[in-house]
Amino acid sequence: MSIFKNASTKTAVLGLITAALFSFQVATVKASASPEDKIKTAIIFKITKFISWPKKTQNLTICVLGEGSINNELHKINRKNTMGRRLSVTHRNANAPFDKLCDALFMHNIDNITVKSVLKRLEGKPVLTISDIRSFVDYGGMIGLKRSGKKINFSINNTSATDADLSISSKLLKLAKTVK
């Protein structure tokens, strides 16, 4: 190690290398969400207020499929009230029986094949499908969130929703960027 000028440099470099090696054991720490996550979460929360489900139960379960920082934000709306129902947010994997467990399903950060197959399984089932992946409403998803420029807006596929016995208030349809 003669390339180092003096002992203190050597120590520092060794320290860095040691720190680097240690860094591979990852600790789990809650990451903070971005403002974009916060706004999307708030939009999802608000949207539930404009939807009527065929069966109004005590709880309104939002299932989450996909990994990412927005999950922490979504958990913050757990137990909040929306139109007299209590929200319950749960994270699920792609094979979960969504139609039995969820009133709404938010999908993010997953591949299109999975999205399409989940949508296929839920066709006609009263589960409100929401996602921020591109072309979501073209695949038959009901609410598509989209960032454009510095704003976030949403599109609605009302046909899918009506087929699934969900009714979307006209006020929400008015606010949507596009309605199919």
Added chain:
Amino acid sequence: MKTQLLPTFLASSLLFALNTHADYPEQESDDDFLDFSLEELISLDIPDVTSVSRKKQRLMDSAAAIYVITSEDILRSGVTSIPEALRMVPGMQVARLNGNTWSISTRGFNYIFANKLLVLIDGRTVYSPLFSGVNWDVQDTLMEDIDRIEVIRGPGAALWGANAVNGVINVITKKAADTQGSLVSMGAGNEEKAFGSYRHGGEFGETGSYRVYFKAFERDGLAKVDGADANDDWKMKRAGFKAEWKPTTDTDLTLSGGLYEGTTRPTLTVFKKDEPFAGDNGKQSLENISRDQRGGNLIAHWKKTVSDAEDFSLKAVFDDYQNFDYRVTEKRQSFDLELQHYCQPFENHDLVWGLSFRRTWYQMSDMRNIIHLDKEGQPKDTRQDNLYSLFAQDEITLNDQWNLSFSARYEHNTFTGKEFQPNAKLTWKATEDRTLWASVSKAVKTPSVSETSVYTDNISFFNSDFNLYEGEEVRKVLSISDNRDLKSEKVTAFELGYREQFGSSLRLDVTGFYNKYEDIVAYVTQTSCPDGSSLEFGFLCKTSRPHFYRLPSTLINGVDATTYGLEAILDWQVQDWWKLQLTYSWLQIDASPNTSNPNLQFALKGNEVLIEDLSAKHTANLRSTMNLPRQWYFDIWVRGISNLKNSNIPGYTALDVRLAKKVNENLEFSLVAQNLFDKQRAEFTEIFSGLGATEIEESWYAQIRWSF
């Protein structure tokens, strides 16, 4: 992406960013957005966050003298170039030497070869190691595409590498996803003869976004001292693209690049060997000599997110620059590769570490006044340099109030070998609205190619009058011999900062700094001639022509200096529709020779005075932005700077005004007046480059921005 390591801020940056459509209140808690109506949610702008706001760190809490120029600031100030935008930064001294050359510095050492600032555009370094400094005239992009310019004053950036001695300027462009659709921006005026930009953004595949752009401008020359046109016109064309997509759900890929070419015509003052008696005692002003520059770059950035607490990124940058100058033709290619890993190895530790490698290739030819030499002192027109570095930063959250961070960079460079630059910072968040921070760092500025391997001749004249020595008329030109044994300049920097938010409308940010520099490079006269002959009159060397003598000089690490000062920012939201920002900076410099060698004392004394007199003592900015009814916008910017003793430039005040009308969301007309009521004004002069100084004139232009 070193931007990753910038202290960043979260949603509540409203306090900071003078963003003119403040459409949401400052957030007190995480639930704030939930109280908004859906209409509000879809109409509000997502607050800016730096690419990696890993932690909930508002700008308010960052332990560095950071100032962010927002895209709003850029568009509303009416600035047409990046260097002009930098005038907003407190303590940043921006002086225009001619139509296309700027001296930009902070905390002293204001010079066109200002070598103590690191400048990055989207993470690509644009600092030129050949002649130290930045060719500001080719650093450009669509002003509309700049997301923000983050400026850190002080060396609190051990992570950015050498030359970030007095600060880092980081120009960050918007994501392609945020520049969708088409934009046309064009305008014309008396100085800004014509300029136009076109950008188109679209989507591809399932996750991809892209934009392509084209920009061209033609600027008029400035004025000579006598008011005549200096002919230093400036034309530039550039085109580029940016694309980002997600190959898999946990990876992000960004590819961007650009090409540019243009011509500037700086006035040159040189000694023409073949016409020794022409002009003013052999000194000739060369005008209308085109200096063509062109270049291009390609940046690929790959990022894999393992979890919220860990990610890897790999960045590769290729840059090509060609400069066809009368003095020298230089071609430079560089390739950078950087790996970075972010993780949280222990509770409350955020660790970023990485490795980087850079190789630079130079080719020089047509060297009229500048000769590049190899290690043996033989002329050589090619060169290759390598730089290896290892860096790490550990941010430790001690508790809710206290934050401690250590960072260090170890590097190996061609010039001085090994360098180590550590830094420690402490932040105390006394209350939600009050933050105090302190930082201590060591940084180095490695010698440049021009200082260690270039012989310069026949450019600088010490005085144009001819002195009489022993009855002989004598004209003197300066020759500067390189010094291969130069060491790095070193600085130890101490900073203290205080920020406070008073109520909802007033914010104060004050930074104090104290820097100790050692081994600053200084010009000294040589005791023998470069060709080995003895000195004439005790200090001059003969040339091949009678009556013409060379003053032989070289560079040594001869001066130490202490600088200290204050920088303050006051933001005041006077009304919903009216904001004011006042910035002020004060700077003191005390230099002294670091050797008692009597032969060098005299020359070093001159350097001491030079270093002390380069920069202005006071600078101030007052910016007012008003949103008037019916979508009219009225902005005023007054800036002042005290005298530059060395350049012999008296202090001045400048006024810029912009009036804009938005016909609708997509169409805006504006009228801008810069340097109003100034017929013409010199901002900078110097003798070492051979560039002629010209004077800034009042400028008017009208602009239209249309997006569709």
